Amino acid sequence: MATAQHFGRTGCDATPVLRERGQREVFCGLTGIIWLHRKIQDAFFLVVGSRTCAHLLQSAAGVMVFAEPRFATAIIEERDLAGMADCNDELDRIVDQMLLRRPDIKLLFLVGSCPSEVIKLDLSRAAARLSVKHGGTTRILNYSGSGIETTFTEGEDACLAALVPGLAADASAKPSLMIVGALPDVVEDQFLRLFDALGIGPVHTLPARRAGAMPPVGPNTRFLLAQPFLGETARALEDRGATRLDALFPFGAEGTTDWLHAAAQAFGVDAMQFRRTIAPGRERAKRALAHARPLLEGRRISFLPDSQLEIPLARFLAIELGMVPVEVGTPYLHRRHLARELALLPAATRLSEGQDVDRQLDRVRADRPDLTVCGLGLANPLEAEGLTTKWAIELVFSPVHGFDQAGDLADLFARPLRRRDLLRV
Amino acid sequence: MQLTVWTYEGPPHVGAMRIATAMEDVHYVLHAPQGDTYADLLFTMIERRGKRPPVTYTTFQARDLGKDTAALFQTAARDAYARFTPGAMLVGASCTAELIQDDPAGLVAAMDLPCPVVALELPSYQRKENWGAAETFYQLVRTLAASPAPNRSNARPTANILGPTALGFRHRDDVIEVRRILNALGIAVNVVAPLGATTADIARLPAADFNICLYPEIADTACRWLAREHGQPVVTTVPIGHGATRDFIAELAALTGIDPAGACDPGHLPWWSRSVDSTYLTGKRVFIFGDATHAIAAARVARDELGFEVVGLGCYNREFARDLRAAAALYGVTPLITDDYLVVEEAIQALQPELVLGTQMERHIAKRLRIPCAVISAPVHVQDFPARYSPQMGFEGANVLFDTWVHPLVMGLEEHLLTMFRDDFEFSDMAGASHLAPLPVAPEPALQAVSPEVAPHPAPDASAARVWSADAERELLKIPFFVRGKARRNTERFAAERDVATITIDTLYDAKAHYAR
Numbered sequence: 001m002a003t004a005q006h007f008g009r010t011g012c013d014a015t016p017v018l019r020e021r022g023q024r025e026v027f028c029g030l031t032g033i034i035w036l037h038r039k040i041q042d043a044f045f046l047v048v049g050s051r052t053c054a055h056l057l058q059s060a061a062g063v064m065v066f067a068e069p070r071f072a073t074a075i076i077e078e079r080d081l082a083g084m085a086d087c088n089d090e091l092d093r094i095v096d097q098m099l100l101r102r103p104d105i106k107l108l109f110l111v112g113s114c115p116s117e118v119i120k121l122d123l124s125r126a127a128a129r130l131s132v133k134h135g136g137t138t139r140i141l142n143y144s145g146s147g148i149e150t151t152f153t154e155g156e157d158a159c160l161a162a163l164v165p166g167l168a169a170d171a172s173a174k175p176s177l178m179i180v181g182a183l184p185d186v187v188e189d190q191f192l193r194l195f196d197a198l199g200i201g202p203v204h205t206l207p208a209r210r211a212g213a214m215p216p217v218g219p220n221t222r223f224l225l226a227q228p229f230l231g232e233t234a235r236a237l238e239d240r241g242a243t244r245l246d247a248l249f250p251f252g253a254e255g256t257t258d259w260l261h262a263a264a265q266a267f268g269v270d271a272m273q274f275r276r277t278i279a280p281g282r283e284r285a286k287r288a289l290a291h292a293r294p295l296l297e298g299r300r301i302s303f304l305p306d307s308q309l310e311i312p313l314a315r316f317l318a319i320e321l322g323m324v325p326v327e328v329g330t331p332y333l334h335r336r337h338l339a340r341e342l343a344l345l346p347a348a349t350r351l352s353e354g355q356d357v358d359r360q361l362d363r364v365r366a367d368r369p370d371l372t373v374c375g376l377g378l379a380n381p382l383e384a385e386g387l388t389t390k391w392a393i394e395l396v397f398s399p400v401h402g403f404d405q406a407g408d409l410a411d412l413f414a415r416p417l418r419r420r421d422l423l424r425v
Numbered sequence: 426m427q428l429t430v431w432t433y434e435g436p437p438h439v440g441a442m443r444i445a446t447a448m449e450d451v452h453y454v455l456h457a458p459q460g461d462t463y464a465d466l467l468f469t470m471i472e473r474r475g476k477r478p479p480v481t482y483t484t485f486q487a488r489d490l491g492k493d494t495a496a497l498f499q500t501a502a503r504d505a506y507a508r509f510t511p512g513a514m515l516v517g518a519s520c521t522a523e524l525i526q527d528d529p530a531g532l533v534a535a536m537d538l539p540c541p542v543v544a545l546e547l548p549s550y551q552r553k554e555n556w557g558a559a560e561t562f563y564q565l566v567r568t569l570a571a572s573p574a575p576n577r578s579n580a581r582p583t584a585n586i587l588g589p590t591a592l593g594f595r596h597r598d599d600v601i602e603v604r605r606i607l608n609a610l611g612i613a614v615n616v617v618a619p620l621g622a623t624t625a626d627i628a629r630l631p632a633a634d635f636n637i638c639l640y641p642e643i644a645d646t647a648c649r650w651l652a653r654e655h656g657q658p659v660v661t662t663v664p665i666g667h668g669a670t671r672d673f674i675a676e677l678a679a680l681t682g683i684d685p686a687g688a689c690d691p692g693h694l695p696w697w698s699r700s701v702d703s704t705y706l707t708g709k710r711v712f713i714f715g716d717a718t719h720a721i722a723a724a725r726v727a728r729d730e731l732g733f734e735v736v737g738l739g740c741y742n743r744e745f746a747r748d749l750r751a752a753a754a755l756y757g758v759t760p761l762i763t764d765d766y767l768v769v770e771e772a773i774q775a776l777q778p779e780l781v782l783g784t785q786m787e788r789h790i791a792k793r794l795r796i797p798c799a800v801i802s803a804p805v806h807v808q809d810f811p812a813r814y815s816p817q818m819g820f821e822g823a824n825v826l827f828d829t830w831v832h833p834l835v836m837g838l839e840e841h842l843l844t845m846f847r848d849d850f851e852f853s854d855m856a857g858a859s860h861l862a863p864l865p866v867a868p869e870p871a872l873q874a875v876s877p878e879v880a881p882h883p884a885p886d887a888s889a890a891r892v893w894s895a896d897a898e899r900e901l902l903k904i905p906f907f908v909r910g911k912a913r914r915n916t917e918r919f920a921a922e923r924d925v926a927t928i929t930i931d932t933l934y935d936a937k938a939h940y941a942r
């Protein structure tokens with residue numbers, strides 16, 4: 001089967017990384033709430049922050065969501081800044097008001113923001129206090145999604161890491177598998193079916209769809225990260241004795257194969273059975289990718305930092321579709337979790353971590369890639385300059401993992417190019 | 426603290442961004458944490474601008490806090506000047522930077538940049554977006570338009586059009602429409618600002634004979650200052666609606682001594698509204714909410730030009746509460762001045778209007794309550810920055826209003842048929858107004874119980890506890906859905922006042938007779 005070794009060791013793992021400091025055109029971790037609140041169906045996310053935080057949430061997401069969302073902001077006001085004691089009373093009042101409106105909520109996250117961090121509002125104490133008060137009906141946890149500490153998808157990492165200490169202890173002698181990362185339900189179901197067919201079980205997911213169904217964890221837990229941005233969560237799981245299975249991330253036919261293979265090996269699945277079980281999915285993925293290949297092969301692509309998905313996606317596009325990564329920027333480079341990915345990136349790829357947006361845009365203009373992956377603040381301006389873009393957020397908001405999404409994932413990159421060729425205006 | 430599901434306005438620094446982005450050569454250096462650059466996409470996505478907003482953010486992170494965030498700010502300001510060489514620079518803090526107290530004003534003063542610098546004081550924990558925009562525009566005008574006009578030529582009267590900004594609801598087309606009126610009257614436009622203006626244009630503001638305060642939320646403070654400092658009179662009628670447009674023209678005519686006839690245009694609204702097809706619009710109960718300017722203008726159009734009954738009127742910007750209260754008195758309704766979405770939701774639920782005219786937020790509410798709705802004011806989403814010409818102001822604006830507001834209502838014949846034959850399997854009233862969601866969308870699990878008649882909130886009075894007999898309940902269902910909520914409420918109130926324990930068919934019709942309109 002195709003695993004990392006088959007592609008040789010010409011990769012990027014030793015390439016120096018360009019590290020820049022300057023204006024970072026990225027989201028804060030609060031944005032994770034937008035998909036997390038859909039995934040965990042009885043959870044509510046209460047941001048303790050400013051009007052800016054509330055405005056961010058509704059600008060980035062709220063406008064797309066007409067149904068009443070399971071998130072809100074407790075906006076700190078002038079008088080809250082005057083006295084700390086009042087701030088805690090106020091928070092209690094807001095939580096009461098919120099839970100009265102939504103009695104169906106079983107898990108409440110108090111989400112820290114830049115203002116709440118800067119004024120050192122102790123939300124973990126508040127969560128503990130309120131958990132006692134609402135004990136029996138609603139669990140209350142806390143994490144920070146502030147911009148000063150987290151970038152975009154790191155909000156999910158912080159949220160999941162906050163769940164870990166409360167997971168039930170798994171003392172059973174039999175190994176179990178945990179898939180870590182909030183995946184779209186359809187993708188999660190596909191993976192669960194595959195593991196079942198491989199005879200791997202029990203398999204749990206973190207997060208689960210309901211607060212009461214979160215997985216247990218213990219020394220016999222083996223976990224697979226489904227997303228590259230879960231450093232803190234991985235560490236918290238390791239603290240509880242669980243073991244991470246090293247693998248490529250499950251993007252494309254090769255990435256998915258490698259990811260499944262890591263679990264198959266850990267659970268002693270016979271090589272023949274593994275190949276037989278994944279063959280149909282793998283073949284389907286390859287067929288689907290073949291459609292997109294003519295449009296993408298040989299095209300040069302740059303990634304601006306956004307979600308930490310950049311490196312695995314660049315690997316997928318390079319290895320499976322023949323694209324040429326020019327610059328791959330990431331907000332944060334987790335070397336250990338990405339070692340295998342880096343080894344597969346073409347050696348000429350320019351890697352960058354962090355950002356000075358004006359300088360990075362100068363490089364994009366000089367490079368003139370065929371496709372630039374960037375955030376919504378930059379996409380239309382770059383289009384207006386004649387550069388074709390793929391807006392990065394969609395990569396987090398679409399089912400892209402696994403065999404049966406490989407074609408869709410490739411299509412996300414092909415579509416802007418196809419559109420550019422199609423339009424006669 | 427305030428529990429906020431949706432917010433009507435962003436923080437004040439977003440208002441400042443709207444001024445900077447509207448203008449041509451102003452750059453804004455904003456001390457803000459990493460993440461606050463989200464605001465760029467308001468302009469690049471919702472307004473679909475093809476240029477990045479002229480904003481440099483310091484985007485500090487936690488690891489910077491222990492060190493010198495002030496130096497970070499100065500570096501950002503220096504780099505921004507070198508890269509963009511603006512005609513003027515705005516500097517300020519976002520809500521988080523306000524807490525760390527780096528004093529952008531002092532820092533930038535010490536740097537001695539070679540362009541005018543306006544240091545903004547925008548208290549983020551007290552004020553909001555519109556205030557931030559008004560204050561920023563005022564400070565820019567004060568700084569750049571301090572010297573008096575050399576000599577005003579008397580050849581033909583000239584006006585400044587003040588108030589349109591970036592991310593303004595229909596500002597682009599309103600300006601075109603107002604220019605058209607001025608043109609017809611022979612009034613020259615000196616400067617339109619801030620939208621499309623340069624710093625040099627701002628310096629030329631005093632050269633006009635008078636100012637048109639198109640959007641008081643943005644331009645009122647600046648107009649008052651210009652009136653005091655340069656003696657420029659201000660035209661204050663906001664030309665939204667047929668009547669208001671005529672008043673606007675009359676005000677211009679009175680100020681300049683020009684014959685107003687040249688600008689008068691019958692428009693289509695008066696005839697459309699008088700044509701018999703519109704008769705069924707008479708007395709439709711409408712709830713209006715938005716920024717004060719748009720809400721007040723909409724109320725006049727609704728009652729005087731479409732024949733609706735205004736049953737609720739409110740605004741979210743306290744700065745104009747006085748004007749809104751005065752308008753509410755005209756329509757005999759209780760003014761609703763709040764920025765709390767939940768309060769607005771409660772008011773709509775209690776009033777059970779047949780049409781809601783509001784913002785993006787009221788669309789959420791109306792959708793949930795299955796009430797037809799049209800958008801009249803910011804905040805709005807991408808679909809309300811349309812490609813086609815669609816002003817709110819002037820005679821063409823009145824045409825647009827007529828179409829937009831009538832569109833969500835069930836058409837007249839459809840309304841009759843729904844009342845006469847209730848059991849048509851396709852054409853049933855649960856399908857709602859024809860322009861609402863065509864298929865019932867799967868409700869969120871938590872909202873399953875919510876429908877206009879099963880309120881999530883306790884009803885305002887205890888009458889909800891009264892029992893409906895099965896007959897009466899069935900009879901109630903024969904009333905078309907768009908007035909059913911009101912019928913239920915009236916009947917319950919009627920029963921409560923008379924201490925009727927069980928509501929029967931007779932109670933229902935007694936109440937109907939009692940409240941007959």
Ligand code: SF4
Nearest residue numbers: 028053113114147460
């Ligand atoms: S958490 Fe920080 S970066 Fe995010 S919206 Fe709030 S203030 Fe801005």
Ligand code: SF4
Nearest residue numbers: 060063064470471807
């Ligand atoms: S992606 Fe575009 S349409 Fe969707 S919410 Fe953002 S701005 Fe609106």
